[in-house]
Amino acid sequence: MTNIISDINKKIITHMLNLEEKMELGGMDLTGAVDDTLTLVHEIGRDMIETFIENVEKGLLQDEDRKSEWVVQCKNREKTVSTKLGDITYTRTYYRNRETGAFRHLVDDILDIQPHQRIDKGLQEDMLLKAQELSYQKVVDSYEDISITSRNTIKNIVHKFPTEHSSLGSLEKPQEKKKARFIYIEADEDHVHQQRGKGMLMKLVYIHEGNEVVNPSSKSKHKRKRITGAKYLTGLYPNNDELWYEVLDYLEDHYDLDFAERIFLSGDGAPWIRAGEELIPKCHFVIDGFHLSKYIKSATTLYKGYERKLKGYVYTGKKDFVEAYFDTIEGNEHTETELKRFEASRRYILGNWDAIQRRHEEGFIECSAESHVSHVLSHRLSSRPLSWSKKGSENIAKLRVYTRNGGSIRRLLNHQEKQDIAQKIQTQYRTKAMNPNKKYLDSFSSNVTILGIGKRTSMYKLLKNMRSA
Numbered sequence: 001m002t003n004i005i006s007d008i009n010k011k012i013i014t015h016m017l018n019l020e021e022k023m024e025l026g027g028m029d030l031t032g033a034v035d036d037t038l039t040l041v042h043e044i045g046r047d048m049i050e051t052f053i054e055n056v057e058k059g060l061l062q063d064e065d066r067k068s069e070w071v072v073q074c075k076n077r078e079k080t081v082s083t084k085l086g087d088i089t090y091t092r093t094y095y096r097n098r099e100t101g102a103f104r105h106l107v108d109d110i111l112d113i114q115p116h117q118r119i120d121k122g123l124q125e126d127m128l129l130k131a132q133e134l135s136y137q138k139v140v141d142s143y144e145d146i147s148i149t150s151r152n153t154i155k156n157i158v159h160k161f162p163t164e165h166s167s168l169g170s171l172e173k174p175q176e177k178k179k180a181r182f183i184y185i186e187a188d189e190d191h192v193h194q195q196r197g198k199g200m201l202m203k204l205v206y207i208h209e210g211n212e213v214v215n216p217s218s219k220s221k222h223k224r225k226r227i228t229g230a231k232y233l234t235g236l237y238p239n240n241d242e243l244w245y246e247v248l249d250y251l252e253d254h255y256d257l258d259f260a261e262r263i264f265l266s267g268d269g270a271p272w273i274r275a276g277e278e279l280i281p282k283c284h285f286v287i288d289g290f291h292l293s294k295y296i297k298s299a300t301t302l303y304k305g306y307e308r309k310l311k312g313y314v315y316t317g318k319k320d321f322v323e324a325y326f327d328t329i330e331g332n333e334h335t336e337t338e339l340k341r342f343e344a345s346r347r348y349i350l351g352n353w354d355a356i357q358r359r360h361e362e363g364f365i366e367c368s369a370e371s372h373v374s375h376v377l378s379h380r381l382s383s384r385p386l387s388w389s390k391k392g393s394e395n396i397a398k399l400r401v402y403t404r405n406g407g408s409i410r411r412l413l414n415h416q417e418k419q420d421i422a423q424k425i426q427t428q429y430r431t432k433a434m435n436p437n438k439k440y441l442d443s444f445s446s447n448v449t450i451l452g453i454g455k456r457t458s459m460y461k462l463l464k465n466m467r468s469a
Helices: 001-025 030-062 066-071 106-110 121-131 136-141 149-158 240-253 273-278 291-300 306-315 321-329 334-352 353-360 369-381 392-405 409-416 433-447 460-468
Strands: 071-082 086-097 182-192 202-208 209-214 226-227 232-236 262-269 282-289
Touching: 001 030, 030 066, 030 086, 030 106, 030 282, 066 071, 071 121, 086 106, 106 433, 121 136, 121 306, 121 409, 136 149, 149 392, 182 273, 182 369, 202 240, 202 273, 202 392, 232 240, 232 369, 232 392, 240 273, 262 273, 273 282, 282 291, 291 306, 291 321, 291 334, 291 369, 291 433, 306 321, 306 353, 321 334, 334 353, 369 392
Parallel strands: 182 262, 262 282
Antiparallel strands: 071 086, 182 202, 202 232, 209 226
């Protein structure tokens, strides 16, 4: 302990002197000083942790309870664990249990380090958080002081993410169910490029209780709104019923469905979305405005000025006028491609007519699924030219949803960690081995000095005045 404190003292003083010298030479600004100091802080932090582990190891060697249960098999076995401070390297003793014959590194048990663990939970959490936004290679490149250099390490951590904890069923159930007149379910999908085979549909469903104004004091006519109480669900879900049963279970666990008047389900009308109508009670499916407007625009692109008219017919429920419009344009001369486009628009609008007219029902609010898919999924999965495995894409999607639902990655990693409690040492190392170190710490305050450095700088004068105070 004496050596580590003395070393830290010298490093800090030397660092302060270097900063002062660089400043006098005009080669140091605030940003540079912060960067240099952060590097030193990480270095000192690693020194402190390694010394701490060394002291724990010494305490175990001297512990009488340990000696009665575990005998030394071999010493000085080196291990390196990557952390947010950088690589921590330490030596430990390998023990054998007198009764069972089991072999353990007891210091690893005390520190909750698994036998083949190379990355601590804090760094794993940081890597998972970064992997939500950055490529695996960029995550690796963001660390300077660790020996992890392969993007495959990040991929393996992502692939091991326990996806079952990202489901709606894993959310804590409330003591009292919510009462809401209207509940909103919105759904859409992201098209993800697969490394081998066809593209994948990453489905996104979220449940909320309506909109609230973000800036009520604003004088703008178009006040920004956000949805309230949103909870997300995502995945490939080849079986649509599996997805909607999970949604139904969440609704039953969190809402008083007898109190609810309507549950609005909004989306583009894809079969997997409309499958929810069959399972969700009081469900009113509504075509979302984004896709409806897209088909209206497609039907009028060759007829200038008709987009607004057709939109008015559709939104006011004038079905006869809509049918007449399509009959008229299809009788004109068009290419085969144009006719196919008109037919697709006609089929979409008239085929979903009832779902479009439900937009007028009390309680309905416009669907924002397209923007949610963009922010929650596309931003990481498809906005750049990437290709994914099924496992990697689904785990990244579920990870992004898990954190948006308020999940704690650290708590999840702690929960998932498999520890053999029966074999883990239950005794603590004796504190008497640490007493000399504590005494040294108590007396250390009078030993801060830079007199041995030589230069009588302003730092020298400052520390001298502090010691004399």
